[in-house]
Amino acid sequence: MRDAMGRLFKELRHEPTEKRVRVVLDGETIVDTTDAVLVWEPRRIVPTYAVPATDLRAEVTEAGEVTPGGPGLLHPGIPFTTHSTAGSSLDIAIGGERRAGAGFRPADPNLRDHVLLDFDAMDQWFEEEEEIHGHPRDPYHRVDSRASTRHVRIEDGGVLLAETNRPTLVFETNLPVRFYLPMEDVVADLTPSDQKTYCPYKGQASYWSTDSRPNVVWSYERPLPDAGPIAELVAFYDDILDVTVDGKLRDRPGGAVVRSLREEFGVES
Template identity: 30%
Template sequence: MSLVAGRGPLGPDRAGWFSAPVAEPIVYVEPHPRRVQAVRDGRVVIDTEDALMVHRAGAALSYVFPVGETADLPTEPEEFAPGYVRVPWDAVDTWLEEGRTLVHYPPNPYHRVDCRPTRRRLRVEVPGGVLVDTDDTVIVFETSLAPRLYVAPTHVRTDLLRRTDTSSYCNYKGYATYWAAGDVQDVAWSYDDPLPETAAISGYFSFDADRCEMSAALPG
């Protein structure tokens, strides 16, 4: 949802500005020339390279398909793409894009994640001790999101952390594991098996600034 979410150019808290006013709300529809497949009851019910992608503020990114390419699945028309229909995400068992199994919604072609080694110092403290104090960090720049620092476990007081039952999924980083420190729940998270574009932070920790005392600074 990078175009229409958060600090994206069509989002509610856009980071930049346009040279002229843009009508709101706005819907952007574009060709999506990737192979999209849907599987239900072990049978492929959609298999096409003719999907369109719809970016709509306040809604998850979605595919729409030419009428007649959606088998007997439930559909609803897309008013801004005549001749195309949307299929509810949960109407099938599995969605795939170019062979990759998808979770929640399609990956966004405008979303990018860059992981760069940096000497920015990160210090994280919770009641009971300092969890991190190092300048050996990786900064993650992710479209529409504020940059975040990640730290290798060798620089973290992992003896003060315990795994919680919380988990989440990101289409660009994968499944996250969450960690508590003392009475502070979910103060940190990590990606044990991240997607290829974020392999540089495999096993690294990041921290929730709202749940700890955290400072980050450029190298002196």
């Protein structure tokens, strides 16, 4: 499966969805369709929606041809306007408000009648009656939470931060396992942070800082339904901390995960 996924990763991929998709821009519903298509540009990790041009109720202006480029892995931090396949950049406007490069028409015969829309350039997205955030969910991305009795110890430079025999392990596609702990098993003094992030699979995360590390702990206090088992548990940013599981110190995932993805999909930095 990994080999098959690796071969496809560098290709333009698309798949229809039966979800009703609506898009709001400047208070106007500019898309209301049941014919949306999920599209993954080559080397882009998360999908975006393409909608039939006939279902797009906005002014669309050609903004020039696109030469494929960008870094090896197009993660969610790489802007929509960086494209890895040939096509035409489009400006989207309604009521005099123009969003430059917020649309894209790939030079692919199967998508010639569709327009990809920049998720972040739009004001609201809905699947059926539920608002979605961040980006559309990948139907091939899983998040599995499992209660465990493994002994987990988390330290920062030899200083104990938390220790438990009742973690919940979260296994997420192409990401390292994360260890979620009951707050009662945290011994470090935590200070609430103003930082918030959003995961389309788990929901909005709140953050805490230790005395020496800002925003190193997070929690999904009211997670999305599929992530219910991790509600009010806390996870530590083990990319910079030491995590020992059943007496064995784990490798820090950060750079190793990125390298693994590059090697798995044959993508250079």
